[in-house]
Amino acid sequence: KDNVTPFNQESAVVRSQNGKKIAINTTGTELFEAPYDKLFPFHDGLAEYQRKVSHFNWASVLVSAVVGELTHTGLGYYPDPYSSNMGLTYDGLKRGYLDTTGQIVIDSKLDQVYPMMKWGTFVKNKGKLGFVKRRGAYIITPSNYEVGAQTIDDEAGAQTIDDEAGLVALKNADTGKIGIFNFFDGTQVVKFAYDSVTFLGSQRMVLQQGSHKLLIDQTTGTVAAQFANMVEITPFQLESHT
Secondary structure, three states: OEEOOOOEOOEEEEEOOOOOEEEEEOOOOEEEEOOOOEEOOOEOOEEEEEOOOOOOOHHHHHHHHHHHHHHHHOOOOOOOOOOHHHHOOOOOOOEEEEEOOOOEEEOOOOOEEOOOOOOEEEEEEOOEEEEEEOOOOEEEEEEOEEOOOOOOOHHHOOEOEEOOOOEEEEEEOOOOOEEEEEOOOOOEEEEEEEOEEEEEEOOEEEEEEOOEEEEEEOOOOEEEEEEEOOOOOOOOOOOOOO
């Protein structure tokens, strides 16, 4: 048998003599058949699989070229398969996720499945965007949300996701306003009332509302300072000042 994926977490996918893709463990025991167009190594109990799209478009061609370039790392098609920034971007690929028994936990038949993050991933189906945990259960109920498009001040390193606190900013597509959700349990911690949200590190974030920017202390929820909209605030990083 010839390797299709390298061993990761004591499993790999190989191609059998009759041409089938089979997942095996380190003893060579066959675990399940993997009849997917592409299957990537397991990470924390999940493996990404991809299927070919049935229609031709130039975007798919360009994405496939990039994917082919990155699969040589053996870690999947991203150098960091759980990068939060990657998780906020849908790249047009028809992907799903399965567990180590071969059971599909997130189906590629959904309209959009975003790259996996350590908490789970965004999925979109029939125009509604939601967030599912790593085992496929929704914790942010699908609705008219948008993700990623509200990122501002990229050059200063501003983010719409807070890795440490597990928070993400989403836009309500009906009102155009932005709120904040918790990745751990899906609760909405800031209502849809703001024009932009920027996480600045050191438990600080900025909420822009109309002509004002509010610097918020995330540990207490209080307004630490208020500025005119024209003021740009750079990330704190690990420092206490910015």
